[in-house]
Amino acid sequence: MLKRLFPKTGHAYVIGITGSPGAGKSTLVEKLAGEYRASGIQVGILAVDPTSPFSGGAILGDRIRMQNLSMDSGVYIRSMATRGMLGGLAPAAHDAVTVLDAAGCQVVLIETVGVGQDEVEIARLADVTVLVLVPGMGDDVQTFKAGVMEIADLFVINKSDRPGAERVEQEVTAMLSITPRVNDWQPPILKTVATTGEGVPAVLSKLDEFKACGERETLKVKRARERWRLRLMALLRQNLFEKFLAEQIPDGEIEARLDDLVNHRTDPYTVVDDMIEESRWAPAKNLKSTS
Numbered sequence: 339m340l341k342r343l344f345p346k347t348g349h350a351y352v353i354g355i356t357g358s359p360g361a362g363k364s365t366l367v368e369k370l371a372g373e374y375r376a377s378g379i380q381v382g383i384l385a386v387d388p389t390s391p392f393s394g395g396a397i398l399g400d401r402i403r404m405q406n407l408s409m410d411s412g413v414y415i416r417s418m419a420t421r422g423m424l425g426g427l428a429p430a431a432h433d434a435v436t437v438l439d440a441a442g443c444q445v446v447l448i449e450t451v452g453v454g455q456d457e458v459e460i461a462r463l464a465d466v467t468v469l470v471l472v473p474g475m476g477d478d479v480q481t482f483k484a485g486v487m488e489i490a491d492l493f494v495i496n497k498s499d500r501p502g503a504e505r506v507e508q509e510v511t512a513m514l515s516i517t518p519r520v521n522d523w524q525p526p527i528l529k530t531v532a533t534t535g536e537g538v539p540a541v542l543s544k545l546d547e548f549k550a551c552g553e554r555e556t557l558k559v560k561r562a563r564e565r566w567r568l569r570l571m572a573l574l575r576q577n578l579f580e581k582f583l584a585e586q587i588p589d590g591e592i593e594a595r596l597d598d599l600v601n602h603r604t605d606p607y608t609v610v611d612d613m614i615e616e617s618r619w620a621p622a623k624n625l626k627s628t629s
């Protein structure tokens with residue numbers, strides 16, 4: 339199905355929203371989606387491995403509006419909360435974006451908690467990445483995972499109704515001044531109160547600006563190449579592994595090796611070497627048979 343959908347993709351503007359748990363990502367996503375809907379744009383929303391379900395805090399705080407959004411046929415909302423799925427969360431999110439893109443979503447918002455490697459990879463899926471920070475984490479800006487900090491194209495200080503927003507802004511400004519940028523885009527720092535929608539239109543206009551920015555075209559190509567490189571490697575790894583298991587490892591072979599490992603008669607590295615050596619995939623054997 340993905341093969342057939344693929345030719346219909348490449349049109350969506352994929353926006354990654356990342357940040358610490360409870361930073362207000364869902365609330366912001368919901369407000370951004372509302373703004374896009376107001377201009378008639380079809381929106382897809384992916385909440386990837388949320389610490390609280392998408393329908394948690396945000397919907398309690400703003401039940402009516404969220405219901406409006408979820409009853410709107412121009413919005414598709416999907417939570418992906420299962421870690422440890424074969425191939426990983428990032429590839430699954432990648433495929434989900436393909437489906438939403440093919441379905442005609444002009445904007446796809448991906449919400450992730452910006453803490454792990456998976457999130458950095460998911461953020462790489464996006465055409466633009468918004469990092470949501472909150473007051474009270476001034477010094478913590480330093481400790482925020484460097485990878486996440488570097489991929490941010492837009493910084494949003496949400497919960498600006500609380501004291502300490504200026505402090506975070508200063509920290510981010512200071513951090514940005516020493517972070518080498520790979521492009522001309524100067525990441526803006528915006529303040530929002532997602533619960534009331536204050537500052538959200540400014541986020542939207544920066545997102546549009548980023549999209550329109552001439553620099554973005556080269557940036558887009560560069561990111562797309564990187565994204566497809568990762569995706570190809572992941573698919574190769576997965577397919578080769580499955581093919582190897584199915585074609586080269588006889589039933590019971592893995593089980594038969596376990597006793598030696600349990601009793602420490604051999605090590606797993608040697609076992610793997612042996613299994614590859616004994617399979618038809620062994621490079622040495624192939625060489626012999628052709629010489």
Ligand SMILES: Nc1nc2c(ncn2[C@@H]2O[C@H](COP(=O)(O)OP(=O)(O)OP(=O)(O)O)[C@@H](O)[C@H]2O)c(=O)[nH]1
Pocket residue numbers: 357358359360361362363364365366388389390391394395396399451496497498499500530531532533534
């Ligand atoms: N005071 C204030 N509260 C906010 C603001 N934005 C969100 N909140 C509240 O913060 C809580 C968390 O908001 P969410 O949108 O669920 O945060 P999240 O980042 O999606 O959380 P996780 O998905 O659990 O990581 C909710 O109770 C919101 O109502 C804001 O700008 N100001």
Ligand SMILES: [Mg+2]
Pocket residue numbers: 363364365385388389390391392449
């Ligand atoms: Mg959330």
